[in-house]
Amino acid sequence: MSESSAAPAGAAPASAPELSAEDAKLVTLARGARARVGAIEGAAVRDQDGRTYAAASVSLPSLTITALQLAVASAAAAGATRLEAAAVVTEASTLDGAGHAAVRDISADAPIHVAAPDGTILGTVQE
Structure with a gap:
């Protein structure tokens, strides 16, 4: 998440929920993607x-994309028509607007879990 991207209204994570095993796996995959390349977020x-689908943020001279945008793009490119859930591992305390919008392009109701680099769940965005 870049600091310049504003979180959309209501995108501050709600209190940390208890995650299902499947959603906890998403956090683990996101942490791994982030750590593998030393990215800002996974x-x-x-x-x-x-x-x-797991991804890390990319920042190149000709391309900047958030980890969540890239994960959603990978799912869409593989034929996904709906997302059940998403997770972002970041040092920021809010969800970036671009990643939030990418998830909502495919799923209006998929929960987006926001976690700290150590895997601690900071909260979940439901809108």
Whole structure:
């Protein structure tokens, strides 16, 4: 998440919920994607068929994309038509607007879990 991206209204995570095993797996995948390349953030999504897609943020001279945008793009490119859930691991305390919008492009109601780098759940965005 870049600091310049504003979180949309209501995108501050609600209190930390108890995660299902499947959603906890998304946090683990997001942490791994982030750590593998030393990225600012990592993200993972699960589609309607239970397939998961993990990604790290990318910052190149000609391309900047958040981890959540890239995870959603990977799912869409693989034919996903709906997301069941998403997770972002970041040092920020809010969800970035671009990642939030990418998830909502495919799923209006998928929970987006926001976690700290150590995996602690900071909260969940439901809107």
